[in-house]
Amino acid sequence: MAAIITVKVQREPFDVSAETAALTRGSTAVGAVVTFTGICRGDENGEPIAALTLEHYPGMAEAEIEGHVAEAAQRWPLIGATVIHRFGRLVPGEDIMMVATASSHRAAAFAAADFLMDYLKTRAPFWKQVEKASGDTGREKIWVEAKADDDAAAARWAKPGRSDQAAE
Amino acid sequence: MAIKLRYFAWVRERVGKPDEEIELPAGIATIGELMTWLAGRGEEYAYAFENPKIIRAAIDRSHVKPQAAIAGAREIAFFPPMTGG
Numbered sequence: 001m002a003a004i005i006t007v008k009v010q011r012e013p014f015d016v017s018a019e020t021a022a023l024t025r026g027s028t029a030v031g032a033v034v035t036f037t038g039i040c041r042g043d044e045n046g047e048p049i050a051a052l053t054l055e056h057y058p059g060m061a062e063a064e065i066e067g068h069v070a071e072a073a074q075r076w077p078l079i080g081a082t083v084i085h086r087f088g089r090l091v092p093g094e095d096i097m098m099v100a101t102a103s104s105h106r107a108a109a110f111a112a113a114d115f116l117m118d119y120l121k122t123r124a125p126f127w128k129q130v131e132k133a134s135g136d137t138g139r140e141k142i143w144v145e146a147k148a149d150d151d152a153a154a155a156r157w158a159k160p161g162r163s164d165q166a167a168e
Numbered sequence: 169m170a171i172k173l174r175y176f177a178w179v180r181e182r183v184g185k186p187d188e189e190i191e192l193p194a195g196i197a198t199i200g201e202l203m204t205w206l207a208g209r210g211e212e213y214a215y216a217f218e219n220p221k222i223i224r225a226a227i228d229r230s231h232v233k234p235q236a237a238i239a240g241a242r243e244i245a246f247f248p249p250m251t252g253g
Contacts, residue, residue: 038253054252055177057245060229085252097253117253123231125245126252127177143178146249 042092057125176247182216200234
């Protein structure tokens, strides 16, 4: 049976418990659910921040995430997967995004969630800008730089002979 | 051939606009060539594309490499490495 896939890109907050419940409702085949929630921290590189603004590429963001979820469902025996990513201005403590994967056993659920997070960080068209909490000249805004660690994390999932999937 | 260009994050800020329509000049066949041509369009473009190696591109909402051919493209986007998640 094909996995039940839900992908949402939205400004509004989401409810992890409700999304997780929706993922497993009506199925007695699910034996494992892994959820990951990315949360806006109160600091960036040790400096306090007032807010985080996420810019995204409408249309491509959804398509890119859907493509990766479909690939995860091909690589692991998933019963369902949900990815929600927010955009707009978020303050520390707010949820940024979530991934939930459901499978019969935990190994597939963990692996698929890990794979999805690594790919979303390097391939989903979102950009974070931090608004510093302090500063003499008003609130300085700085674009977050991509981390080499994230590229390395995504590269470990690339299949031999499919260099198009590797992070550049 | 008219193409829509879209810019995101600091590429958008440096260029000074989120999108524009351009007529693709003859002889520009790849994403890399387009970036070089754009860099020559003025100070703001030169600043945005001063280091093309770190800029990512998408053709019709799919990631592409600098050597990708742009024939037939309707929308081309330029942006920094992604930092979502």
